[in-house]
Structures are given as C-alpha cells and as structure tokens.
Amino acid sequence: MKKGMLIVVSGPSGCGKGTVLSEVKKEIELSYSVSVTTREIREGEVDGINYHYISKKEFEDLISEEKILEYTTYCGNYYGTLREEVEERRNQGHDVLLEIEVVGAANVKRLCPDAVLIFIAPPSVKELERRLRKRGTETEEVIAERVSQAEREIKCSVDYDYIIINGELEKAVNDVSSVIIAEKVSAQNKEQIISEVLNQ
Numbered sequence: 373m374k375k376g377m378l379i380v381v382s383g384p385s386g387c388g389k390g391t392v393l394s395e396v397k398k399e400i401e402l403s404y405s406v407s408v409t410t411r412e413i414r415e416g417e418v419d420g421i422n423y424h425y426i427s428k429k430e431f432e433d434l435i436s437e438e439k440i441l442e443y444t445t446y447c448g449n450y451y452g453t454l455r456e457e458v459e460e461r462r463n464q465g466h467d468v469l470l471e472i473e474v475v476g477a478a479n480v481k482r483l484c485p486d487a488v489l490i491f492i493a494p495p496s497v498k499e500l501e502r503r504l505r506k507r508g509t510e511t512e513e514v515i516a517e518r519v520s521q522a523e524r525e526i527k528c529s530v531d532y533d534y535i536i537i538n539g540e541l542e543k544a545v546n547d548v549s550s551v552i553i554a555e556k557v558s559a560q561n562k563e564q565i566i567s568e569v570l571n572q
C-alpha cells in the first residue's frame with residue numbers, strides 16, 4: 373500500500389488556521405493528528421479532539437518512552453506530536469495533517485523530508501492582534517506574548533514550501549486545498565501510473 377502524505381500546517385495563533393483547516397477537511401479527506409499539550413483547555417475545546425490535555429509529568433514520560441515524534445515548548449507549555457498518530461495512519465495510506473508551530477515543523481521536515489510544509493499568515497501583524505483580542509480567550513499579557521511570537525514565526529515562514537495569506541477565508545481555503553491536491557498528484561509514483569495505464 374502507498375504511504376500517505378504528511379502535510380504540516382503552521383501559522384501564528386489567531387491567524388485563523390483552525391477555521392481554514394476545518395473548511396479544507398470538508399473538501400479533502402485528511403487524517404488529523406491530535407497533539408498532546410500541557411496547556412489549559414480553552415472554553416469550547418474538547419479533550420481528545422482539539423488536543424489530549426495532559427500533565428507535565430505525563431508529557432515528560434511520553435518523551436522518555438520515545439512516544440513523541442517532535443515537541444516544543446510554546447508560551448510556557450509543552451506541545452507534541454504522538455509518533456503513532458502519524459506513522460500508523462500514514463502506513464495505512466491515510467494523508468496525515470499536523471497543525472504545529474515552526475520549530476516542530478522544521479524538526480518534522482528533517483525527520484520526514486517528504487513532508488509538505490504550508491504556512492498560513494495573517495494579512496498583517498496589526499490584523500492578527502485585532503483577531504486575538506476579539507477572540508477574548510487570553511489576557512493582555514498573553515496577547516502581547518503571542519504577537520511577538522507571531523513576528524518570530526512569520527520570519528521562519530521563508531523555509532516553508534508554501535505561504536498562504538488568510539485575508540479572505542474562501543480564498544485561503546481554496547489555496548490550501550489546491551496545494552494539497554497538487555502535491556498529492558505530484559507525489560504519485562509515475563512508474564506505477566504509467567504501468568497501470570499501459571496494462572489496463
């Protein structure tokens with residue numbers, strides 16, 4: 373069976389990547405890898421759907437048991453990708469989507485050079501700040517921390533395969549979907565396709 377693709381999507385907190393990706397998932401079948409985190413659960417989030425919310429001790433145990441493919445600390449909390457969420461599904465032929473930050477994305481690219489990296493950017497840092505404030509889930513201090521983190525992340529987007537601006541939702545969704553579809557087609561094994569065409 374052909375191994376599934378690994379698609380890595382990053383973008384600063386508040387850039388709307390969650391909304392873009394949930395629309396993309398309506399159009400394209402993608403297996404979403406649920407990360408583990410030590411951050412507090414936010415209102416509206418569901419354990420096991422948005423993240424697996426675990427303690428610092430549990431997270432550190434997963435690291436020492438080598439059950440984590442990549443991890444990072446972000447705004448004082450651990451975030452990590454579970455190895456089996458990715459490898460088992462890819463081996464079953466499913467395309468796997470990781471929604472992770474830039475350090476993790478660079479590590480994934482090192483470990484899996486065939487991963488496709490997509491960065492979703494806000495139209496501007498000012499607009500990002502406005503969206504974070506409107507979300508109303510973080511304190512002013514956390515918003516300031518997330519804005520300066522966003523500036524650092526946007527600078528890293530130069531290493532991504534694609535940068536997509538989320539100004540207008542519909543366009544951003546269409547751009548991300550087009551990238552995934554094009555990468556899926558280009559990732560196909562040409563020899564196998566040619567032999568199937570010739571032998572059918």
Ligand code: 5GP
Nearest residue numbers: 385407443444446451452453471472473476
């Ligand atoms: P949030 O707290 O807003 O849900 O996420 C903060 C940041 O952590 C986001 O940029 C998100 O993409 C990233 N993140 C979520 N899960 C993981 C993960 O498993 N690994 C890494 N490296 N980053 C993650």
